[in-house]
Amino acid sequence: MPAFTTERLQMQTLTIDMMEAVSKGAAALEKTVPYKVSPEWPLDVYQQFFPYKIDRFRKFPAENNWEGVIIDKSENMIIGDMGFKGGPNGEGIVDIGYSIVPSYRGRGYATEMGKAMVEWALDQPDVKKVMASCDPDNIASIRTLEKIGFQQTITTDDSIYWLY
Numbered sequence: 101m102p103a104f105t106t107e108r109l110q111m112q113t114l115t116i117d118m119m120e121a122v123s124k125g126a127a128a129l130e131k132t133v134p135y136k137v138s139p140e141w142p143l144d145v146y147q148q149f150f151p152y153k154i155d156r157f158r159k160f161p162a163e164n165n166w167e168g169v170i171i172d173k174s175e176n177m178i179i180g181d182m183g184f185k186g187g188p189n190g191e192g193i194v195d196i197g198y199s200i201v202p203s204y205r206g207r208g209y210a211t212e213m214g215k216a217m218v219e220w221a222l223d224q225p226d227v228k229k230v231m232a233s234c235d236p237d238n239i240a241s242i243r244t245l246e247k248i249g250f251q252q253t254i255t256t257d258d259s260i261y262w263l264y
Contacts, residue, residue: 101168101183106216109209110171113164114181116157119150129178136177140201141169146181156186163187166194170213172204179204182213184221184230192228194221205240214248218264230264 101113112133121129126137142150157164167183179201184194196217200210221227232250234241235258242260250262 101165102220104216104220105173106212108173109213109216110173111168111182111213111216112171114167114169114183115164116154118169119154122147122150133178134176135169135171136175138177138179138201138203140203141178142181143199143201146199160186170198170200170209172209180209180213182210182217184217188224188226188228192226194227194230196221196230196232210241210244211247214244218248222264232262232264233259234262236260 101111103110103112105111112135117132118129121132122142126139126141129137153167163186166185166187168181169178170180170182171177172179180199182196182198184196188194196214198210198214218230221230230250232245234245236242236255245262248264250264252260253263254261
């Protein structure tokens with residue numbers, strides 16, 4: 101993923117080396133990157149996928165071009181992550197996912213970076229649409245996706261699916 105910035109944020113590729121360092125703790129990661137790391141990052145729900153992602157990115161390095169960490173420029177701190185779950189499928193659809201650490205939520209960071217990421221994705225030659233999904237009880241994520249410009253397509257008991 102190419103590095104890019106928004107008004108308050110910066111996006112940087114989440115590398116295999118970074119994921120391996122995180123398993124040793126934030127201090128180990130801070131030795132490998134020029135950023136501070138929020139003690140809340142990564143969220144457990146995301147970090148549990150690191151062994152899979154490390155293996156996957158080693159086998160399919162191009163997939164690593166679709167994920168990154170979100171850095172608060174004013175504090176030079178990793179506060180979240182965002183990406184497209186491996187890149188476009190055969191129909192040219194990418195599936196966006198994201199998280200912001202709890203102490204930085206409610207400041208519009210996911211919306212700000214989400215808008216930039218959707219714009220970036222739609223500029224890629226193999227991407228035609230961006231999709232997302234969230235839990236029906238996740239009001240913050242619903243609001244974020246609406247603010248980015250996603251439209252609800254399907255709602256089930258477990259998920260709301262969105263398209264941009």
